[in-house]
Amino acid sequence: xxxxxxxxxxxxxxxxxxxxxxxxxxxxxxxxxxxxxxxxxxxxxxxxxxxxxxxxxxxxxxxxxxxxxxxxxxxxxxxxxxxxxxxxxxxxxxxxxxxxxxxxxxxxxxxxxxxxxxxxxxxxxxxxxxxxxxxxxxxxxxxxxxxxxxxxxxxxxxxxxxxxxxxxxxxxxxxxxxxxxxxxxxxxxxxxxxxxxxxxxxxxxxxxxxxxxxxxxxxxxxxxxxxxxxxxxxxxxxxxxxxxxxxxxxxxxxxxxxxxxxxxxxxxxxxxxxxxxxxxxxxxxxxxxxxxxxxxxxxxxxxxxxxxxxxxxxxxxxxxxxxxxxxxxxxxxxxxxxxxxxxxxxxxxxxxxxxxxxxxxxxxxxxxxxxxxxxxxxxxxxxxxxxxxxxxxxxxxxxxxxxxxxxxxxxxxxxxxxxxxxxxxxxxxxxxxxxxxxxx
Amino acid sequence: xxxxxxxxxxxxxxxxxxxxxxxxxxxxxxxxxxxxxxxxxxxxxxxxxxxxxxxxxxxxxxxxxxxxxxxxxxxxxxxxxxxxxxxxxxxxxxxxxxxxxxxxxxxxxxxxxxxxxxxxxxxxxxxxxxxxxxxxxxxxxxxxxxxxxxxxxxxxxxxxxxxxxxxxxxxxxxxxxxxxxxxxxxxxxxxxxxxxxxxxxxxxxxxxxxxxxxxxxxxxxxxx
Numbered sequence: 001x002x003x004x005x006x007x008x009x010x011x012x013x014x015x016x017x018x019x020x021x022x023x024x025x026x027x028x029x030x031x032x033x034x035x036x037x038x039x040x041x042x043x044x045x046x047x048x049x050x051x052x053x054x055x056x057x058x059x060x061x062x063x064x065x066x067x068x069x070x071x072x073x074x075x076x077x078x079x080x081x082x083x084x085x086x087x088x089x090x091x092x093x094x095x096x097x098x099x100x101x102x103x104x105x106x107x108x109x110x111x112x113x114x115x116x117x118x119x120x121x122x123x124x125x126x127x128x129x130x131x132x133x134x135x136x137x138x139x140x141x142x143x144x145x146x147x148x149x150x151x152x153x154x155x156x157x158x159x160x161x162x163x164x165x166x167x168x169x170x171x172x173x174x175x176x177x178x179x180x181x182x183x184x185x186x187x188x189x190x191x192x193x194x195x196x197x198x199x200x201x202x203x204x205x206x207x208x209x210x211x212x213x214x215x216x217x218x219x220x221x222x223x224x225x226x227x228x229x230x231x232x233x234x235x236x237x238x239x240x241x242x243x244x245x246x247x248x249x250x251x252x253x254x255x256x257x258x259x260x261x262x263x264x265x266x267x268x269x270x271x272x273x274x275x276x277x278x279x280x281x282x283x284x285x286x287x288x289x290x291x292x293x294x295x296x297x298x299x300x301x302x303x304x305x306x307x308x309x310x311x312x313x314x315x316x317x318x319x320x321x322x323x324x325x326x327x328x329x330x331x332x333x334x335x336x337x338x339x340x341x342x343x344x345x346x347x348x349x350x351x352x353x354x355x356x357x358x359x360x361x362x363x364x365x366x367x368x369x370x371x372x373x374x375x376x377x378x379x380x381x382x383x384x385x386x387x388x389x390x391x392x393x394x395x396x397x398x399x400x401x402x403x404x405x406x407x408x409x410x411x412x413x414x415x416x417x418x419x420x421x422x423x424x425x426x427x428x429x430x431x432x433x434x435x436x437x438x439x440x
Numbered sequence: 441x442x443x444x445x446x447x448x449x450x451x452x453x454x455x456x457x458x459x460x461x462x463x464x465x466x467x468x469x470x471x472x473x474x475x476x477x478x479x480x481x482x483x484x485x486x487x488x489x490x491x492x493x494x495x496x497x498x499x500x501x502x503x504x505x506x507x508x509x510x511x512x513x514x515x516x517x518x519x520x521x522x523x524x525x526x527x528x529x530x531x532x533x534x535x536x537x538x539x540x541x542x543x544x545x546x547x548x549x550x551x552x553x554x555x556x557x558x559x560x561x562x563x564x565x566x567x568x569x570x571x572x573x574x575x576x577x578x579x580x581x582x583x584x585x586x587x588x589x590x591x592x593x594x595x596x597x598x599x600x601x602x603x604x605x606x607x608x609x610x611x612x613x614x615x616x617x618x619x620x621x622x623x624x625x626x627x628x629x630x631x632x633x634x635x636x637x638x639x640x641x642x643x644x645x646x647x648x649x650x651x652x653x654x655x656x657x658x659x660x661x662x663x664x
Contacts, residue, residue, distance in 0.1 A: 143539040192654035219481030
């Protein structure tokens with residue numbers, strides 16, 4: 001239409017969503033705060049493909065020959081490492097950001113699938129602990145709800161230095177989601193905006209972190225694996241310092257990672273995509289001779305078994321999912337389309353997690369909305385989804401002739417774009433060229 | 441009284457012994473040598489006497505135990521303490537009592553910067569001065585300072601109460617001086633008594649939150 005009518009040619013610099021944002025900013029005087037993750041197109045795992053076995057490689061028979069998926073995390077120093085049936089874990093999400101029913105659903109689903117789930121800011125709820133066979137306890141800057149009893153009740157401890165949606169930023173749980181229970185757990189008045197600090201209150205830098213890890217190990221009798229989670233930025237150095245500080249497991253969260261409430265400008269403009277982050281993290285581990293000794297968990301926009309397989313092929317030990325897990329529970333469901341529309345959105349587009357009025361009853365503290373999610377059904381859906389991801393992962397691994405998903409390697413993949421080739425460190429399809437590493 | 445010498449015992453074996461001790465037990469620790477994570481994660485009502493200086497996170501996450509340090513303490517003293525009592529005869533470094541939820545922390549000497557940062561219910565009594573940015577984002581509990589307070593006291597404070605006897609270099613954002621009513625004098629008197637600080641409550645001023653930044657208000661954006 002625009003070709004026929006020059007008056008309707010849309011500006012590439014000022015497309016409609018940019019115009020709308022300028023108008024919104026002028027109207028409200030405040031930046032846009034929203035949930036979900038980065039929405040713009042980024043170099044992604046879709047730009048990588050596997051080279052299945054053929055004459056030069058030997059595939060494994062689907063459904064017949066074993067392709068194992070078990071993974072052990074945290075055996076470097078901890079007495080009790082984590083054993084998972086599948087290398088797909090549930091990322092940290094808080095009670096407060098999510099309803100108690102949603103947290104319970106995550107625990108149920110993860111447990112059915114044989115994997116772990118993770119607390120978030122605000123502490124550990126009994127529902128979550130009770131329904132999660134393997135629960136990772138996040139140790140966050142705010143220390144909301146942080147207590148040594150829960151630390152000892154956890155199966156592992158994840159020290160959070162940052163997250164992919166906002167590396168270098170803290171959090172904000174807006175007043176509308178501060179129910180009496182959330183307020184009580186965080187020791188703050190009801191209804192006020194709760195700021196989660198951007199850095200830890202009692203240490204500065206990696207030398208202090210090493211001592212902090214020692215303290216946590218002393219408090220928990222050296223039983224619990226210690227994870228260190230970073231948002232993907234200077235990944236090589238951050239992973240190196242985390243390992244040097246004594247981490248058992250490093251978690252790297254790419255910029256596609258989700259959030260419950262962050263400024264849009266932060267979500268879209270800080271951090272690097274997950275794909276190059278995996279490569280950089282693995283390079284750091286290999287250089288320290290710590291690859292597979294300190295495990296690497298990767299998160300940020302993982303959607304399918306193909307994404308999982310590509311992360312593992314690049315050298316990750318496991319992945320974590322957040323946004324995709326919420327969608328599996330029922331977030332974005334067409335069943336609530338009319339209600340999403342009444343809120344100015346639509347099923348598949350909803351990102352106002354901060355608002356507390358989620359029609360799906362997941363990112364809310366409204367008791368009536370929260371009741372919409374049946375934790376048993378939610379857990380079943382999540383388990384189904386996790387099982388599908390695992391089956392897809394095995395399908396790809398068998399096609400590459402691997403009897404364990406950790407045997408996938410970069411050599412099994414090529415890139416479809418120069419950007420992906422450079423970021424993932426695999427050759428551009430049809431060439432031996434890895435930009436930055438070899439000449440064309 | 442069980443004596444543990446850190447010249448011959450490791451911090452690991454020390455903490456294992458303390459964490460497994462039944463209430464009422466008494467321990468004396470010597471030759472601390474500035475070691476880190478000494479006497480952390482205790483859960484029972486035992487008495488621990490520490491002779492010498494300690495490093496980071498001494499008495500971290502304490503529950504019920506009474507820990508007396510005859511010396512100075514490094515950063516993060518009694519961080520995230522839940523209950524019990526921690527008493528230091530000397531000075532404490534940065535972040536003393538950080539995020540602590542309960543119990544009583546007494547520092548006879550000075551405390552450095554960020555004392556009581558994000559405190560969540562602990563009572564802290566400092567005999568000397570405290571450094572800058574103390575009680576930053578302090579949520580609840582009391583911070584009593586018998587000497588002077590550094591810059592930006594109580595920045596972004598929530599519901600914690602601050603009592604200062606000496607000078608305050610400056611108040612942080614949203615922190616204001618408040619009226620000392622009878623209930624505050626009574627509370628302060630009790631804290632001074634528990635910590636054996638012989639000061640008159642009338643010499644103190646009270647500071648707390650103006651509560652103007654509890655919900656985001658674009659008109660308050662210049663506060664930062």
